[in-house]
Structure formats: structure tokens, C-alpha cells
Amino acid sequence: MKGKDLLKLMSEADVSLIEESENAPQVEKKKISKMAWLLPLAGVVAIVLLIGVGVLFQNGKKQTSMSSEEKRHEDLGYGIYLDTIAGVEFHSADAEDKIRYGLLSDGSDIILSQSDIGEYIGTVSDDRGQELVGKKAYHYAKYPKYNSIIIVELEDSYALFCAYGYSVDVPLGDSLKDAFTKYGLPEKGVKIEVYDHNEKLIRTITERSDIEQIVEILVSCNNIGYTEPNRRLVQAWNETYGNDYVYLDEKSGTIKYRDIIIDQTIQESISKSSFGGVETKSEGERLPVEDMADELWHKDSLELIIEVSEGYRIRLNYCPLARKISAFNGAFDLTEEKMKKLDALLK
Amino acid sequence: MRSTDGDIVDMFLERNEDAINATSEKYGRRIRNIAFRIVGNIQTAEECENDTYLEAWNRIPPSEPRTYLMAFLSRIARTISINRSVSDHRLKRFAYIDELSSEMEQCIASSSSVEKEVDAKLLIEAICSFLKKQPKEKRVIFMRRYYYLEKTSAIAKCFGYKESSIRSILFRMRNELREYLEKEEII
Numbered sequence: 250m251k252g253k254d255l256l257k258l259m260s261e262a263d264v265s266l267i268e269e270s271e272n273a274p275q276v277e278k279k280k281i282s283k284m285a286w287l288l289p290l291a292g293v294v295a296i297v298l299l300i301g302v303g304v305l306f307q308n309g310k311k312q313t314s315m316s317s318e319e320k321r322h323e324d325l326g327y328g329i330y331l332d333t334i335a336g337v338e339f340h341s342a343d344a345e346d347k348i349r350y351g352l353l354s355d356g357s358d359i360i361l362s363q364s365d366i367g368e369y370i371g372t373v374s375d376d377r378g379q380e381l382v383g384k385k386a387y388h389y390a391k392y393p394k395y396n397s398i399i400i401v402e403l404e405d406s407y408a409l410f411c412a413y414g415y416s417v418d419v420p421l422g423d424s425l426k427d428a429f430t431k432y433g434l435p436e437k438g439v440k441i442e443v444y445d446h447n448e449k450l451i452r453t454i455t456e457r458s459d460i461e462q463i464v465e466i467l468v469s470c471n472n473i474g475y476t477e478p479n480r481r482l483v484q485a486w487n488e489t490y491g492n493d494y495v496y497l498d499e500k501s502g503t504i505k506y507r508d509i510i511i512d513q514t515i516q517e518s519i520s521k522s523s524f525g526g527v528e529t530k531s532e533g534e535r536l537p538v539e540d541m542a543d544e545l546w547h548k549d550s551l552e553l554i555i556e557v558s559e560g561y562r563i564r565l566n567y568c569p570l571a572r573k574i575s576a577f578n579g580a581f582d583l584t585e586e587k588m589k590k591l592d593a594l595l596k
Numbered sequence: 597m598r599s600t601d602g603d604i605v606d607m608f609l610e611r612n613e614d615a616i617n618a619t620s621e622k623y624g625r626r627i628r629n630i631a632f633r634i635v636g637n638i639q640t641a642e643e644c645e646n647d648t649y650l651e652a653w654n655r656i657p658p659s660e661p662r663t664y665l666m667a668f669l670s671r672i673a674r675t676i677s678i679n680r681s682v683s684d685h686r687l688k689r690f691a692y693i694d695e696l697s698s699e700m701e702q703c704i705a706s707s708s709s710v711e712k713e714v715d716a717k718l719l720i721e722a723i724c725s726f727l728k729k730q731p732k733e734k735r736v737i738f739m740r741r742y743y744y745l746e747k748t749s750a751i752a753k754c755f756g757y758k759e760s761s762i763r764s765i766l767f768r769m770r771n772e773l774r775e776y777l778e779k780e781e782i783i
Contacts, residue, residue, distance in 0.1 A: 251697065251701060252696075252697035252698055252699070252700040252701030252702075252704070253682070253693070253694075253697040253700075254716075255697075255700040255701070255703065255704055255719070256678065256693070256696055256697050256700050256742065256745075257675065257678055257679075258716055258719065258720050259674075259700075259720070259723075259742050259743050260671045260674050260675045260678075260743075261671070261716075261720045262720065262723070262724055262727075262739070262743055263724045263728075264664040264667040264668075266724060266727055266728070266735065266739055266743075267667040267670060267671065267739070267743060268664065268666070268667050269732070269735070269736060269739070270735070270736040270739035270740055270743065270744065271626075271666065271667070271670065271744075338625065340625070347753065347754075348753065353753060353756075413625075448636075475639070564638060566637070566638050566639060575638055575639045578642065580639075
């Protein structure tokens with residue numbers, strides 16, 4: 250058995266192990282043993298802090314540290330909805346959220362204080378566990394205008410939840426206009442981050458006129474499904490390499506690969522012609538068709554993240570060779586003219 | 597109000613196509629996240645998500661995962677996404693799967709010179725048994741890395757450790773697992 254087989258075999262792990270680890274709990278750093286001599290001092294500090302907290306929250310308000318209820322909720326990974334914001338699911342803050350909203354300090358979770366509770370935003374109307382229905386939610390004071398991060402008031406503590414944005418399905422043939430309108434674009438657009446195919450941030454666009462122009466181009470594109478863009482990718486392959494090792498399965502609209510390993514002679518010519526002289530494989534190694542196709546198709550693709558003033562984010566993938574933007578549930582058609590304008594704005 | 601897991605499984609059993617919508621509404625985001633972490637591409641992750649629903653449709657019945665629907669779906673999504681990553685040979689992701697595979701290989705690299713036929717069922721049972729004997733934190737770190745295929749940097753941030761600490765925890769666990777498997781005569 251090889252490592253790859255074992256990696257696949259891990260799918261058969263016990264359900265209890267999978268469920269336990271699905272949402273990584275926020276485990277405190279455990280460095281007590283090396284600091285044992287500090288324990289008596291820590292006790293004194295704790296008493297002082299408790300007195301301080303009592304003074305600070307003498308108006309009866311609660312402290313926003315992680316409670317067992319919150320931990321349980323986080324472990325279960327429930328999604329919740331608010332009565333005031335339709336179509337947005339909030340989830341327990343994950344690692345990416347914590348980095349984004351500065352909820353980590355020196356690698357550990359920061360402890361929120363009373364001053365972090367902002368304006369009332371709504372009441373939990375739906376919760377898979379049914380435990381939070383009816384609880385009040387507030388803005389995070391550090392980001393008073395963001396709806397993408399909220400604090401829910403529990404019995405004896407508070408819990409943080411985050412959202413990516415609205416659940417949107419764009420029917421085949423429709424444009425991105427309705428979806429973008431839901432997000433308040435272009436008016437509410439704050440910035441657009443542009444990443445290359447290696448996930449490296451190459452540009453952050455904040456100029457209002459640029460954001461408006463990009464959005465204008467995007468909303469004019471219609472969802473054409475994936476078959477046509479796939480056909481374009483196959484065509485690009487044929488034109489570049491002059492063979493049918495990659496082809497379109499007309500019935501399913503998906504791309505298929507012939508089970509061929511390209512020999513070294515062909516690989517060398519490919520390396521020179523399409524990789525711009527950058528070798529991606531060591532000398533003498535053979536290259537499967539899929540690798541070549543992937544490199545050809547995605548080397549110029551870009552990932553766009555549009556952020557709006559409420560903090561929501563829309564992720565889009567721009568693939569020039571397929572002349573498409575992937576977003577939500579669809580593939581949106583681009584003309585040569587639109588791509589020219591888009592390239593000028595993004596790069 | 598969204599359906600309970602039991603309701604959804606009932607819909608699958610009745611061959612009611614609303615089961616797919618209910619599953620997507622309740623678990624779509626999480627399935628997509630699992631797939632995205634593995635394949636690293638939105639479009640492919642969405643395709644894996646759809647394949648997961650199809651596979652669930654084919655498996656229920658006979659399966660009836662009323663009490664563990666999310667785990668059931670995550671297993672399917674994970675397998676589909678890994679297979680997709682491997683078969684697509686997406687350069688970056690393929691390299692990442694390779695990295696994880698070579699780490700896993702350490703766990704089954706027996707010190708004996710005799711190559712032994714490994715029974716997959718016994719092996720996964722033994723791995724689970726080993727994990728259940730570990731402290732919860734180590735167990736979850738292992739699963740986050742080798743089930744959910746998370747990067748060590750992401751695990752480190754979640755657990756408040758330095759990345760190097762996570763790497764050494766995993767290194768020690770892999771060695772301990774290999775010793776355990778040898779002791780149990782699995783490898």
C-alpha cells in the first residue's frame with residue numbers, strides 16, 4: 250500500500266472522528282507545565298481581573314469570553330440565519346475569518362470585551378440546532394458597518410458568527426446583474442482583490458471608477474453553462490498542440506483526456522512555447538496530458554474577490570482562454586472586446 | 597425552516613428529488629469547503645459538490661445515515677475531490693496531495709525488510725483505534741491534516757500553535773502510529 254492509498258483510505262475513518270474534527274475547536278495554548286512557578290501569581294492576577302470585570306460590568310452585562318455553550322455550538326458548526334438579512338447564512342468563525350477580522354493575537358484567539366458589542370442587527374430566525382432561535386445578534390463594534398461578522402447574545406456569553414454573502418443561483422441565460430444588485434454593486438463595492446493562478450495577490454483595486462467599470466463589464470455577461478467554455482478550452486488545446494488528446498464529451502459537456510503520456514520530445518517543445526521557458530518538470534520526466542492542459546488553460550487565469558461595504562465577498566474566476574467568468578453557480582460568457590477592457594483594468 | 601437530517605434521509609429513501617435541494621441548502625457550503633480545500637478551484641469544487649449529491653442519491657438506500665448525514669456526505673465529497681485532484685493532475689494541487697501522501701507513507705513504512713500485504717479494513721480500524729487513544733487535541737490535529745487535508749499553517753492558526761509545533765506534533769504522531777501498527781502486526 251502506498252501513501253496515496255492510505256490518504257484515500259482515511260475517508261473510511263470512524264464517523265465519530267470525522268464529526269469531532271469537522272470544526273476544529275479553539276484549543277487554548279497549553280504551556281502551563283513550563284510556567285508552573287507563575288501559577289500563584291496568575292491566581293492573584295485573576296482575582297484582580299475578576300474585581301476589575303465586576304467593576305466594568307456592574308450594569309449586569311455579560312463578558313464575551315468563550316463559554317461552554319459557545320464551544321459546543323462551534324463544535325457542532327451550526328449555520329444560523331437572521332430575521333433582518335434574508336438569504337445569508339452565518340457560520341462559526343473559521344481560521345480564515347479570524348485572520349481577516351483580526352481575531353487572533355500572536356496565534357491565539359483574542360478575548361472579546363463588552364466594548365466589542367456594537368449595534369443591534371437582528372434576531373436569529375433559523376438555526377439547525379434550534380438552540381439559538383430568538384437570540385439577539387449585534388454588530389462587531391470593530392467593524393460597525395459590516396454585516397458579515399456578528400455577535401450573538403447567548404445565556405451567559407456571546408458567540409461570533411461570520412458570513413461570506415448571499416446564496417445566489419443565477420439561472421442559465423441570465424446575467425450577473427440581479428446577483429450583483431443584491432450585493433448593492435457597483436455602489437457598495439469597496440475593493441477588488443486580484444490573485445494570479447498561484448493565489449498570489451497581484452493587485453488591489455480601490456478606485457471607484459475602476460470598480461464601476463469592472464462591475465459594468467461583469468453584469469453584462471450571461472450564464473452560458475460550462476459546455477461552451479469547455480469547448481473553447483478544448484479548441485485552445487487543439488490549436489496549440491494540433492492533436493485530440495483532449496476532447497469534449499458532447500453528451501455531458503465535460504472535458505475528457507486520452508490516457509496518453511507525452512514523451513520528452515514533445516514536452517520540450519511545449520516548455521519552450523507555452524511555459525515561457527519555465528520548466529515545471531525535471532528533465533527526463535514525462536508529462537501527462539492533464540498537466541499540460543491545466544497549465545495551458547489556467548496560467549493566465551485570475552481570481553477576483555469583490556468586497557462590498559457590508560463586508561460580504563464575491564469570488565470570481567476569470568479564465569481568458571475559456572472566455573468566461575465563473576461565479577456563484579454559473580459560467581458567464583465574455584466577448585473579446587469585454588476581455589480587452591477587463592484585462593486593462595485588472596492587470 | 598430547514599429539514600432535519602432524518603427528514604432528508606427519508607426524502608432520499610422515497611426517491612424524492614427535493615432531497616438534493618434540502619441537502620444542498622443545509623450542507624452545500626460545508627461540502628463545497630471540503631472540496632475547495634482539496635481541489636483548490638471554485639468550479640471543480642462545485643462539480644465535486646454536485647457529484648457528492650449524485651453519489652449520496654445512489655448510496656441511500658441502502659445506507660440510511662440519519663444520525664451522521666454530514667459525516668456521510670463529507671466522506672463522499674472527500675473521496676470524490678481527492679480522486680478528481682489526482683486524475684486531473686492539477687499541478688499545484690497534485691503536488692500538495694503528493695506531499696500529504698508521502699507524509700502518510702511514513703506511517704506504513706515498516707522497519708521490517710519483508711513487504712507485507714496490508715488489509716485496508718484492518719488498517720483503517722487500527723488507525724482509528726490509535727487515534728481514539730490520543731488526547732482530543734492531537735486527534736483533531738491529525739484528522740484536520742489527513743482527513744480534511746488542511747495546511748499546517750491553517751491548523752496552527754486554529755489551535756494557537758506555531759506551524760513548526762504542528763509539524764512536529766504530526767511527525768511524532770506518524771512515528772507513534774507506525775510503531776502502533778507494527779506492534780499490532782498490521783504492517
